[in-house]
Amino acid sequence: MTPLRHTLNHHVMAVGESPIRRLFEIAADPSIISFAGGHPAPELFDVDGLAAAYAHVFATDGPRAMQYGSTDGEPEMREAAARRLQEANVPASAAEVMVTSGSQQGLGLVAQALFNPGDVVLVENPTYMSALQAFAVQGVELKALDGDEAGLVPEALAAAIEMWNPKAVYLIPTFQNPTGISMPASRRQQIADVLADSDVWLIEDDPYAELRFTDDVLTPISADPRLDDRSLLLGSLSKVLSPGVRVGWIRCPDEEARERIGVTKQATALQTSTVDQLAAAHYLATHNMEEVLAPVRAEYQARMLTLVEELSQVLPAGSVMNQPAGGMFVWARLPVGFDTQALVFEAAQAGVLYVPGPPFYVADPDPRTLRFSFVSNGVERTREGVRRLAAVLGTESTLAQSA
Ligand SMILES: Cc1ncc(COP(=O)(O)O)c(C=O)c1O
The missing domain is CATH 3.40.640.10 (Type I PLP-dependent aspartate aminotransferase-like (Major domain))
Structure with a gap:
């Protein structure tokens, strides 16, 4: 007798896992400088303020x-x-x-x-x-x-x-x-x-x-x-x-x-x-959220400006990138011939990560695009991460000239 086949929902089966999740596993290695995940900077979390809020709730309204x-x-x-x-x-x-x-x-x-x-x-x-x-x-x-x-x-x-x-x-x-x-x-x-x-x-x-x-x-x-x-x-x-x-x-x-x-x-x-x-x-x-967010905004802006400044020196001639007015991401396009999905493995070996652009598209994925999160690394680590990327892009000499 042929065994009955159990099946799963075919729409669910057709959906791929987010490739970013897999990059997260690599990014967990502390020696890697990751510009991949859209994670807020943990050192800027108001841990004490939030702990006090939880303590207040348990003390005044615990059973509820x-x-x-x-x-x-x-x-x-x-x-x-x-x-x-x-x-x-x-x-x-x-x-x-x-x-x-x-x-x-x-x-x-x-x-x-x-x-x-x-x-x-x-x-x-x-x-x-x-x-x-x-x-x-x-x-x-x-x-x-x-x-x-x-x-x-x-x-x-x-x-x-x-x-x-x-x-x-x-x-x-x-x-x-x-x-x-x-x-x-x-x-x-x-x-x-x-x-x-x-x-x-x-x-x-x-x-x-x-x-x-x-x-x-x-x-x-x-x-x-x-x-x-x-x-x-x-x-x-x-x-x-x-x-x-x-x-x-x-x-x-x-x-x-x-x-x-x-x-x-x-x-x-x-x-x-x-x-x-x-x-x-x-x-x-x-809390006044404007006051809570003021230092976070200032730090994120400083990190974004550092990333954009450093990338502008190492992205190959003909690349384009934006300078966002907020949020977490810088988006770039490398010149013809680059493939950011292939390059990301070399980047990981060199100790730096970004997210390749193609999975973000539903049509006509552009293999030359890539996303950097600028919030997760401080200014120094950002500089070091871009230096590692320069080695992968073959543009270290540009960095040396501008130093
Ligand atoms: C555009 C956008 N929407 C929604 C989310 C999900 O955020 P959360 O579920 O943490 O509120 C994210 C997280 O990165 C996002 O970038």
């Missing part, structure tokens, strides 16, 4: 903190998220906010609640890999949108909506991962105009906005009230407080969608950790 809580989130954390959104010029009430375990869970829940297999989802090209994974496990078809140095091109969005009849568009308008690009206000307005004329959901991912190096606060596209029945804005404390705490949120003004996302969350996770939410909410209520 240790109990099951509501699926939508603890009222204090929903209030805190709504306040943060209002500070970013987004009208929001606690009732419109659902707390999530990081924005990655938000992406997964939104994908489950919105998508049927075969639905088309438009994405920037390149874009954040784990969002692609969250969407792909639902069996959607991903279509690439054209962008330029100011981000997504509104005409390209309009044409893609016309051509593909998509269910949703996924955007990271501020300090995009991986390109570091921020869409200017005029472009956001044009994109809102296109979406207001459509029935397409906007999934707007905004984890980096507060890591800005200027006073320019860029309002999320979802703030446009015309999009209230079709916008989902995801936020997170991961990049500004701690990714280990795992607290994020979804702002969803549409009641039916919010309710369905809630059902999806109940089915997958019941709730977000009660104690983590209460501690995070207490921290936010007792």
Whole structure:
């Protein structure tokens, strides 16, 4: 008798593991200088402040903190998220906010609640890999949108909506991962105009906005009230407080969608950790985040400037790279003939890591692109990392001349 074959979900089987995860294993070797992961600098975490917040919660509300809580989130954390959104010029009430375990869970829940297999989802090209994974496990078809140095091109969005009849568009308008690009206000307005004329959901991912190096606060596209029945804005404390705490949120003004996302969350996770939410909410209520973030922004900016300055001396002639106004990433393109996926193994052997660009693309991957995180290494280590990279690129002599 032929044994019965057990099978797994074929959409899940078709999704590749994020190649960055594998690089993390190499990056765990302390002798390697890694520009790969998008990890906040651990030495800048407010460990004492957060420990005090947890201690306060256990001392004043211990049994509640240790109990099951509501699926939508603890009222204090929903209030805190709504306040943060209002500070970013987004009208929001606690009732419109659902707390999530990081924005990655938000992406997964939104994908489950919105998508049927075969639905088309438009994405920037390149874009954040784990969002692609969250969407792909639902069996959607991903279509690439054209962008330029100011981000997504509104005409390209309009044409893609016309051509593909998509269910949703996924955007990271501020300090995009991986390109570091921020869409200017005029472009956001044009994109809102296109979406207001459509029935397409906007999934707007905004984890980096507060890591800005200027006073320019860029309002999320979802703030446009015309999009209230079709916008989902995801936020997170991961990049500004701690990714280990795992607290994020979804702002969803549409009641039916919010309710369905809630059902999806109940089915997958019941709730977000009660104690983590209460501690995070207490921290936010007792700290001025502008003051908390000022030294972090200053240090990240110094690290970014060092990385850009050093890279400009060692990237081969004909390379291009951006100088981001915030966030965590510098994105570069090497001249014709380079293959960053092949080169990364040589780089690892030389003791330095970056992330090759191709896996961030859903179409026409550019083998010459690569992403550097500038936040994880101090200025000296950044210099040493770029020196190691120069050896791999064969440009050490340029460095020697400029020294
Ligand atoms: C664009 C983007 N969205 C979402 C996330 C997930 O963040 P978290 O789940 O820690 O909030 C990341 C993490 O790197 C990201 O870069």
